Amino acid sequence: MPSVSMTVNGKQVSGTVEPRTLLVQFIRENLHLTGTHVGCDTSQCGACVVHVDGASVKSCAMLAIEADGSTVTTIEGLAGDGDVLHPMQEAFRDNHGLQCGFCTPGMVMSAIDLVNNNPAPSEHEIRDWLEGNICRCTGYHNIVKSITAGAAAMKGQKAAAE
Amino acid sequence: MSATGIGASVKRKEDFRFLTGRGNYTDDINQPNQTYAYILRSPHAHAKIKGIDTAAAKSASGVVAVFTGEDMQVGSIPCGWGVNNKDGSPMNEPFHPALAQGKVRHVGDQVAVVIAETYSQAKDAAELIEVDYEELPAVTNSEKAIAPGAPLVHDDAAPNNMCYDWELGDEAEVDAEFKNAAHVVSIDLTNNRLVPNAMEPRAAIGDYNKGTGEYTLYTTSQNPHVIRLLMGAFVLQLPEHKLRVVAPDVGGGFGSKIYHYAEEAIVTWAAGKVRRPIKWTAERSESFLSDAHGRDHISHADLALDKDGKFLGLKVYTKANMGAYLSTFSTCVPTYLYATLLAGVYTTPKIYVNVKAIFTNTVPVDAYRGAGRPEATYLLERLVTKAAKQLGMDQVAIRQKNFIPADAFPYQTPVALQYDSGNYEATLKKAMELSKWDEFPQRKAEAAKRGKLRGIGISTYLEACGIAPSAVVGSLGARAGLFESANVRVHPTGSVSIYTGSHSHGQGHETTFAQLVSETLGIPLENINIEHGDTNRIAFGMGTYGSRSLAVGGEAIMKALGKVVDKASKIAAHLMEASVEDVEFKDGKFTVAGTDKEVDFGTVALTAYVPHNYPHETLEPGLEENAFYDPMNFTYPGGCHICEVEIDPDTGTTQIVGMTAVDDVGRVINPMIVEGQIHGGLAQGIGQALLESCEYDDSGQLTSGSYMDYCMPRADNLPNFMATTESTLCAHNSLGVKGCGEVGAIGSPPAVINAVLDALHELGVEDISMPATPQKIWQAIQAASMPAAAE
Incomplete structure (x- = not known):
């Protein structure tokens, strides 16, 4: 079986996988990072979104061996081991942008990628961007609010850092 | 209104774990020495099973066991509510097998289970099972199904495919109103069939403890006690004290996770056979073919x-x-x-x-x-x-x-x-x-x-x-009560754990219920924990559906909290050397009217567990109360x-x-x-x-x-x-x-x-x-x- 190694949430990891092993399986089953979820089998729902080399990727649509040598961030890597949430996580909490929590990791990872590329997205741009993330609980109203607030908070954090 | 009590838009206590990827959904759980199940499902809507050859699958790499309906001879998966026909006769209730018994009745019907060391091995081996089907004509539309000559889903067990023909009201009396009517407006409608599609696919882990003879089922359920009752009493004949059902974090339900599903019984039963834990997780395609649908x-x-x-x-x-x-x-x-x-x-x-x-x-x-x-x-x-x-x-x-007036x-x-x-x-x-x-x-x-x-x-x-009111629904055919239970456990330092029979799968009970406690006992939210979803930890419960959690489960909590306050007031009266009738409790403090005597809730809790100065002749130590609430x-x-x-x-x-x-x-x-x-x-x-x-x-x-x-x-x-x-x-x-x-x-x-x-x-x-x-x-x-x- 091929071996893969990559940096996940800042740590160097490696393992042997079947060639057909998906990145999401490697993350959940080999690394036991179960925050990344599987909600469908047609790459539609977006519950499995992670960042690979800085861009959002549906980890069910990528083989683990394709991510060999990459830098991967999962939902567990955003806040690290501390209690301080990423501004986007905090915005979802403040705006009740989650209910059952199952789509949430993918939503948050997807939202951060949107804001990294478009620091102040309009409501229309947010709704358009979320085409690949399905939520059954919230009706998206509060997710859109969360992302708008999260974008503003990320901008504030960036400004403060500069 | 306090900042954490009734009426406050408190941020949710459960969000931190969900937002940081630390939720604990069924598929996130793994047991030592765990195997994996794949369910082989019918590709046909209606067919006789003339034979199943599992030999090749059984000898495939990594396979632990293969079971079919012939192996799994257990009780019928029960329906929770009997409805009578117009003439008073009971509805037709055909046998509902966990694994098909000689016939499949819908695409996705469970035919066999393959258990292997890995999920891939189980799925690959299922390809090797040869099922000899004799296809039968199928019917999917309810009107066509009761037309003469329609294929019969359950043969003699449901003639004309009829489950029941039920009525409410007096048709002749209503007809009389129509005779006097100036206008009659008619409509024909279809309420479209829907798939609930909770984002978390269903999953189940069965485990059998050889040492104690106890079974444990982890499952994506809205009502673990109901699953224990239905599966334990009707399908597998396992008594409650030997069967634990855990529904941990559940990713949405919307009704589709009420149903006691065949897969729950399959992994529990099979875990007893292979003497190892078995995990099954639905792929979304399977969810479409096996999760209960709605409306129609x-x-x-x-x-x-x-x-x-x-x-x-x-x-x-x-x-x-x-x-x-x-x-x-x-x-x-x-x-x-x-x-x-x-x-x-x-x-x-x-x-x-x-x-x-x-x-x-x-x-x-x-x-x-x-x-x-x-x-x-x-x-x-x-x-x-x-x-x-x-x-x-x-x-x-x-x-x-035509509104019913407000008065x-x-x-x-x-x-x-x-x-x-x-x-x-x-x-x-x-x-x-x-x-x-x-x-x-x-x-x-x-x-x-x-x-x-x-x-x-x-x-x-x-x-x-x-x-729902148990006596009312019981008279209408419900086969269970629909009350709720709650337990309030006050710990020695004054923090509180609530054990509720309601189940949260997105509704935010950990927050809303904690607000009830904060309001009643005057303690901060961080000192309150809401526990749910485990039949070994929670006395009883009927679960969450029909918007019942707050109106029934919340009321049970309020009732138990009332008992806690009553007992705590007696302890406080003893400490303040006052009559209990004179003790008032507000904002977490017991006071005696007309005096400056005061004792806080935490002190009373500690006294209950360290009863050195305590009214032993009239009160037991400890501060914990149960309540059951059945709505009117x-x-x-x-x-x-x-x-x-x-x-x-x-x-x-x-x-x-x-x-x-x-x-x-x-x-x-x-x-x-x-x-x-x-x-x-x-x-x-x-x-x-x-x-x-x-x-x-x-x-x-x-x-x-x-x-x-x-x-x-x-x-x-x-x-x-x-x-x-x-x-x-x-x-x-x-x-x-x-x-x-x-x-x-x-x-x-x-x-x-x-x-x-x-x-x-x-x-x-x-x-x-x-x-x-x-x-x-x-x-x-x-x-x-x-x-x-x-x-």
């Missing part, structure tokens, strides 16, 4: 009115598709959760309802958000709007003319329910204000300039939830939903440009959470009205079996919502709460379709079925604009 009614209704538009009588005839087997709540959904709701918010004096429940070669149907009440509301609110058009009346005026409560309907409270004028008025109803004509004219057809639709609805009546949320749409006549595309919901959900504990629940319900209601439909072809193949084919609402399909509450208090529970989980999905579909039809009215389109897709709307526009065909 075909109805005809007639409304009799006097010359002024006052309703005189209503007759409703409904065919309800049960699917191939009876799920847990399937039978009560189109009867006691549907027919009893057909008075709606109106004073209609005479109502007759006939419901035929019918077996077909489709996935079993069960409760889905609203369960029966959306079907009743859709029928009634379409019919009322149609009546307004037919009589040339205003669609608001006809409703107001008429308690109000006895002709269809068994007694409404305790409500104010339909108030929710209507507020919704009309918020939606700027009166200025609609200007908006319509402006839209017309842009080539768009603008329409407005309304629904004034009511539902019955807070399920259902609760009756209601309200008004108003939808405004713009349709592009060139493409048939509908855009929702306004969605206003004003709901009376009783007292609101956490407005943020309540609004979120309403948003979610609205999204599912709009999904049903415009996007979602579960479709079978004539051979019984599911043609909408993935997210590529089944149109789940996406963010860009939905508007921002204007959702708020305008409440009257429930008259028969201490909190005055009614329930908010389902209202959004109940009130909204007719508001959306009435808006679509209002927009299309000028083109001559008078009917459209759900989901009103662009294709359907475009075709309706084309058909209406064609000159009538030459005779």
